[in-house]
Amino acid sequence: MPSFAMTRPLPAYLRDWQREIEGHARAYGLDFFPTIFEILPYDRINEIAAYGGFPTRYPHWRFGMEYEQLSKSHEYGLSKIYELVINNNPAIAYLLEGNSMVDQKLVMCHVLGHVDFFKNNFAFATTDQGKDPRDGGAVRKWIDTMANHGAIVRRWSNRVGIERVEEFIDVCLSLENLVDPQKPYLPPPERRGPLSQLEEEEAVPEELRLIKVERDYMESFINPEEFVQAQRQKLEDEKEQAKRFPEAPRRDVLAFLIEHAPLERWERDVLNVVRREAYYFLPQMQTKIMNEGWASYWHSKLMTTRVADASEIVDYADRNAGVMATAPGKLNPYKLGVELFRYIEERWDKGQFGKEWEECESWEAKRHWDRRTGLGREKIFQVRKLYTDVTFIDEFLTPEFVYDQKLYTFGFNQRNDRWEIESRQFHDVKQKLLTRLTNAGNPIIRVVDANHGNRGELLLQHDHMGVDLRLDWAREVLAALVRIWRRPVELHTMVEEKDTSLRFDGTDHTQRPLK
Amino acid sequence: MSLKIDQDHGRFRAIVRGKIRENLRRYVSKGELMGKQGKERVSIPIPQIDIPRFRFADKQQGGVGQGDGEPGDGVGQGQGKPGEGAGEAGQGEGEHALEVEVTLDELADILGEELALPNIESKGKSTIVDKKDRYVGIRNVGPNSLRHFKRTYKTALKRQIALGSYDAKKPIVIPTKDDLRFRSWKTDEEPVANAVIIYMMDVSGSMGDEQKEIVRIESFWIDTWLRRQYEGIETRFIIHDAVAREVDRDTFFRTRESGGTMISSAYKICAKMIEDEYPPGQWNIYPFHFSDGDNWSVDDTLLCVELLRNQILPAANVFCYGQVESPYGSGQFIKDLKEHFGDDEQLITSEIRDRDAILGSIGEFLGKGK
Numbered sequence: 001m002p003s004f005a006m007t008r009p010l011p012a013y014l015r016d017w018q019r020e021i022e023g024h025a026r027a028y029g030l031d032f033f034p035t036i037f038e039i040l041p042y043d044r045i046n047e048i049a050a051y052g053g054f055p056t057r058y059p060h061w062r063f064g065m066e067y068e069q070l071s072k073s074h075e076y077g078l079s080k081i082y083e084l085v086i087n088n089n090p091a092i093a094y095l096l097e098g099n100s101m102v103d104q105k106l107v108m109c110h111v112l113g114h115v116d117f118f119k120n121n122f123a124f125a126t127t128d129q130g131k132d133p134r135d136g137g138a139v140r141k142w143i144d145t146m147a148n149h150g151a152i153v154r155r156w157s158n159r160v161g162i163e164r165v166e167e168f169i170d171v172c173l174s175l176e177n178l179v180d181p182q183k184p185y186l187p188p189p190e191r192r193g194p195l196s197q198l199e200e201e202e203a204v205p206e207e208l209r210l211i212k213v214e215r216d217y218m219e220s221f222i223n224p225e226e227f228v229q230a231q232r233q234k235l236e237d238e239k240e241q242a243k244r245f246p247e248a249p250r251r252d253v254l255a256f257l258i259e260h261a262p263l264e265r266w267e268r269d270v271l272n273v274v275r276r277e278a279y280y281f282l283p284q285m286q287t288k289i290m291n292e293g294w295a296s297y298w299h300s301k302l303m304t305t306r307v308a309d310a311s312e313i314v315d316y317a318d319r320n321a322g323v324m325a326t327a328p329g330k331l332n333p334y335k336l337g338v339e340l341f342r343y344i345e346e347r348w349d350k351g352q353f354g355k356e357w358e359e360c361e362s363w364e365a366k367r368h369w370d371r372r373t374g375l376g377r378e379k380i381f382q383v384r385k386l387y388t389d390v391t392f393i394d395e396f397l398t399p400e401f402v403y404d405q406k407l408y409t410f411g412f413n414q415r416n417d418r419w420e421i422e423s424r425q426f427h428d429v430k431q432k433l434l435t436r437l438t439n440a441g442n443p444i445i446r447v448v449d450a451n452h453g454n455r456g457e458l459l460l461q462h463d464h465m466g467v468d469l470r471l472d473w474a475r476e477v478l479a480a481l482v483r484i485w486r487r488p489v490e491l492h493t494m495v496e497e498k499d500t501s502l503r504f505d506g507t508d509h510t511q512r513p514l515k
Numbered sequence: 516m517s518l519k520i521d522q523d524h525g526r527f528r529a530i531v532r533g534k535i536r537e538n539l540r541r542y543v544s545k546g547e548l549m550g551k552q553g554k555e556r557v558s559i560p561i562p563q564i565d566i567p568r569f570r571f572a573d574k575q576q577g578g579v580g581q582g583d584g585e586p587g588d589g590v591g592q593g594q595g596k597p598g599e600g601a602g603e604a605g606q607g608e609g610e611h612a613l614e615v616e617v618t619l620d621e622l623a624d625i626l627g628e629e630l631a632l633p634n635i636e637s638k639g640k641s642t643i644v645d646k647k648d649r650y651v652g653i654r655n656v657g658p659n660s661l662r663h664f665k666r667t668y669k670t671a672l673k674r675q676i677a678l679g680s681y682d683a684k685k686p687i688v689i690p691t692k693d694d695l696r697f698r699s700w701k702t703d704e705e706p707v708a709n710a711v712i713i714y715m716m717d718v719s720g721s722m723g724d725e726q727k728e729i730v731r732i733e734s735f736w737i738d739t740w741l742r743r744q745y746e747g748i749e750t751r752f753i754i755h756d757a758v759a760r761e762v763d764r765d766t767f768f769r770t771r772e773s774g775g776t777m778i779s780s781a782y783k784i785c786a787k788m789i790e791d792e793y794p795p796g797q798w799n800i801y802p803f804h805f806s807d808g809d810n811w812s813v814d815d816t817l818l819c820v821e822l823l824r825n826q827i828l829p830a831a832n833v834f835c836y837g838q839v840e841s842p843y844g845s846g847q848f849i850k851d852l853k854e855h856f857g858d859d860e861q862l863i864t865s866e867i868r869d870r871d872a873i874l875g876s877i878g879e880f881l882g883k884g885k
Contacts, residue, residue: 047520055519062566064527067520072616166526173566326581329590335581410590411577419590422577433579443569467571476567 010037014095018108024306025112029381030298032115033140034090037108041097045084046070048094052281053086054146058153058273059162060169083107083114083295087127087284089140091115102312106319109302113295116384121290123283123388126184142280149273156266168267172274174480177442178253179278181286208232249446249461254278256447261484271484285440286388293337294384296323300338329410329419336405340392343401344383345376366400389437397433399426407433435465443469445491458485462493469493471502471511478504531615532625534561539629543736543877544870558616623743626736630877633884635744635799635832648700657697666696710745710799712738713788715781717806719756720773721843729839729867730805731768736877741801751788755781757811761788777811778804778848779818786826795830802827803880805837808846816848820855828861835880836864861885 010018018037025032040048050067051057085093093111095104118124119138130139157165180186208231210223250256254275258268284291300320308316324335347353351371360366383392401407402424409432413420422428438444444463452459458481462469474491481489481504488505492514499514535542542559580590617625626632653666671690675681681688716722716730742748752767753759759780762770785802793800810816828834838849849864856862860883865876 043518047518050520050523059523059526061523061526061530064520064523064525065564067524068527068615170566174568176566177568328582328584329578329580331579331581405581406583407579407581408584408586409577410580412574414574416589419577421580421584421586421588421590423586429579432577436576436578441571443571445569462569467575470570470572473567473570477569480567 010039010095014039014104017105021105021108021112021302021307024302025109025116025298028298028301029377030112030116031120032091032112033088033119033137035085035093035111035115036090037093037095037111039095039097042074043071045094045096046074049084053084053092054143056143056147056150058146058150058169059157060166060173062173083110085111085114086142087118087124087140087280088142089119089138091118092143100315102308102315103319105307105312106299106303106316109299109307110295112302113298114291116298117287117291117294120385121283121287121388122386123286126283127280145280146277149277152269152273156269160266165266165270168270168483169274171480171483172271174477175254175257175484176274176278177440178251178445179275179282180251180255181282181439183252183255184279208235245450246447249448251444251446253445253447253460256450257484260450262486263484267484282440283388286390289333289337289340289389289437290384290387290392291337292334293339293341296334296338297341297380336407339405340396340401341380341383343398344396345380347376348379349374349376351375390434393430393433393437397426397430402426402429435467438465443467448492452490456487458487458489460489460491462491464494468495471495474502475504475509478502478509482506530564531561531617532621534564535559535617535622536625536629539625540871540874543732543874556616556618557622558614561615619739620743623739626740626877627743630874630882632740632878632881635741635881635884647703649703650698651701652699653696654699655693655696657699661698663696663698667694670694670696709747709797710741710801711749711751711793712741713751713753713785713800713802714767715753715755715759715785715802715804716767717756717776717778717781717809718754718770718772719776719809720771721776721807721809721841722771722839723841726807726839726841727768729870729873730837732870733805733837733867733873733877734803736873737801737803737880740877740881745799753781753784753788755784759784775811776806776809777815778806779815779822782819782822782827786822789827789830793830800831801833801835802831803835803837805839806848807841807843808838808848809843810848810851816851820851823856823862828859831861833860833880833883833885834862836862837876837880838864838866840866840868 048055050063128138213219213222326332351373352369407429408424409422409428411422446461448461449459478489490503503510667690671688671694752762756772756774757777865879867876
């Protein structure tokens with residue numbers, strides 16, 4: 001029996017509250033999966049949090065590290081995990097034993113917001129595992145899937161040794177973020193044969209395409225030496241192009257490696273596990289601000305209008321203020337998200353949208369704009385369905401909002417050796433936010449050539465968009481890639497505004513400028 | 516209940532141990548552990564235990580924040596996730612240097628493994644014991660002052676119910692002599708401190724701050740190791756220039772005198788201390804002496820040799836002399852000691868040229884297993 005099933009059932013008073021809160025939430029229009037709350041002591045909560053919410057995950061020391069940090073900060077009273085909810089159908093959420101009633105209610109309200117988001121936001125549709133034939137609902141049995149992953153990894157650990165498997169997981173985790181966020185929405189790529197077949201196909205010789213000449217003496221005029229050279233070059237290029245594999249650069253580096261790297265079976269299995277989990281967590285990383293904002297919006301709405309009684313409201317306000325707190329140099333996704341949702345609601349309630357609004361240039365008029373359209377609630381429900389963080393910010397961040405919320409960009413000032421506020425300009429803030437959110441904050445890396453230099457080497461390309469890679473880590477990731485590809489691996493990127501190639505051949509790292 | 520995470524946690528601790536061992540030389544020479552020392556634990560910054568990924572360089576990337584301040588104002592440490600843990604644990608960006616706590620015992624073990632230190636053979640079984648009484652149970656006889664009221668009445672109640680003489684309407688319980696219960700105690704014999712470290716240091720003008728820092732670091736590790744080996748341990752501190760006196764730990768590392776150097780003054784106090792307070796039959800005695808090797812005169816050196824030979828060495832497990840290189844010291848004393856004691860196993864000398872040499876010198880001092 002999996003360990004999560006051994007927990008105690010929810011005490012009756014909490015179950016009653018769950019029913020009541022769910023009733024209120026439904027009345028507001030929230031639409032969530034059935035949600036199972038479990039109440040756990042702090043060490044079990046820390047354990048589950050360390051496993052990313054899944055008590056049944058594969059064994060790896062990194063979860064132990066996470067656990068150590070969580071339990072330490074718990075013991076020191078630095079932080080307490082407020083809510084832990086898993087995107088699963090039914091959703092699983094955990095309550096901390098010994099929390100006050102107000103805390104438990106707050107967490108339940110917050111969690112229902114998350115579960116509604118999981119169920120309805122389009123990005124999470126990628127975590128569907130099929131349709132339930134009975135009611136057409138989404139199948140998301142990720143607790144089971146993760147347990148299966150755990151079983152796969154454990155089985156291989158028993159067979160090939162825990163050290164080898166764990167070491168290989170380290171390698172895989174270094175590549176964990178090399179996935180393609182757009183992949184779920186693209187048609188599946190055509191399958192190509194392995195490298196060796198391809199090479200045979202390329203072996204067909206081709207003739208030089210020259211202009212046909214009737215008389216020999218005209219040859220050097222019609223097909224002068226330069227032309228022959230050019231044609232020869234063209235042919236070479238075409239050949240080179242055809243030889244190129246993959247034909248188009250691929251962002252799903254993990255899938256590419258699973259398909260084409262010379263892996264043993266256990267290695268392929270493990271890499272597969274890591275990749276599937278990476279895709280599972282991807283929507284959560286793409287919607288951090290929205291997801292937390294939505295859940296916070298609903299916990300505050302539910303608590304202040306329906307759930308908390310007069311004796312609890314001060315405690316609630318205190319907790320809520322803690323969650324919403326901002327600190328210099330940090331962005332609190334709870335705060336930004338909830339404020340932006342409220343702002344959207346207000347705008348659509350007052351009719352602050354459309355052509356007329358866009359074209360209005362009077363700050364004063366905009367401040368007092370109220371057409372009493374009352375579309376706010378409807379709009380935010382639509383937003384929670386159709387947006388991710390990038391589009392959310394791109395569409396709804398306005399100069400007024402940036403000003404009201406006191407948003408700023410900061411950067412490192414080499415001269416003063418410290419982080420400093422750089423700008424409060426709308427465009428700067430928006431640009432920086434979008435840059436940080438694009439690709440869930442990861443650099444965009446593609447596989448360009450799997451037969452680089454015709455030596456079976458792997459060539460990756462980093463789409464440089466103004467920020468360099470962290471080089472010491474990049475080198476280690478290259479080493480991880482070499483471990484999987486078993487041939488030298490090269491990465492083209494930019495370092496200090498110069499095109500640069502980083503290369504690892506299994507023993508030495510080299511870094512040289514390109515061209 | 517044992518948790519599933521325990522296994523992963525264990526693996527993590529093992530990796531941490533490995534990392535500490537790998538970087539031990541650096542931790543030792545930088546002395547960065549002692550500032551973070553708690554009572555039984557130290558917190559150690561572990562580099563690069565995180566999983567490397569393709570990531571942006573932090574300093575170029577910057578970010579967005581919220582709150583007051585003008586452009587150009589500092590914002591403290593940027594980056595990092597907000598304090599409240601969110602549901603998506605495990606996916607957050609890791610902090611760059613991880614601080615891990617280890618107990619001093621663990622640290623000692625790591626040191627022992629790295630330097631291949633043998634366990635110390637205790638000189639004579641510990642004979643000093645401390646007796647401690649603990650109440651551990653219940654018995655049927657005892658003095659009235661230790662009578663356990665509740666247990667007595669419980670037993671009486673049980674008896675009355677069994678006999679049927681208990682009436683719930685008139686709940687009167689009367690204990691008889693057989694019902695009486697008393698607290699019982701056990702006497703634990705605990706060996707008390709049976710080892711003493713006597714640190715002596717030259718604080719004359721020629722010992723600079725760097726030299727003292729080396730001594731401080733070295734004594735921290737010696738403490739750590741010996742504490743692991745003995746149940747309880749005492750430390751005493753003696754400083755000397757031309758005269759010597761006993762001081763507390765703080766003064767030991769802070770004092771700076773300017774006078775000349777007479778090592779014998781310290782050895783005299785040490786010898787007296789041993790004679791008065793630490794009978795060698797019962798105590799494991801570890802005198803450590805650190806100096807830059809300068810001594811006032813040849814006569815004084817001879818006096819030192821005599822003190823060592825006749826009084827200190829017969830009593831001590833080992834006598835360790837660490838010579839810290841300083842720009843002023845002549846470094847003669849270590850040669851004199853070597854000349855007089857040859858390869859007497861009981862007297863260990865070590866030259867500590869700089870911080871990097873600390874680890875090696877600890878190995879020399881403690882490597883004999885005495």
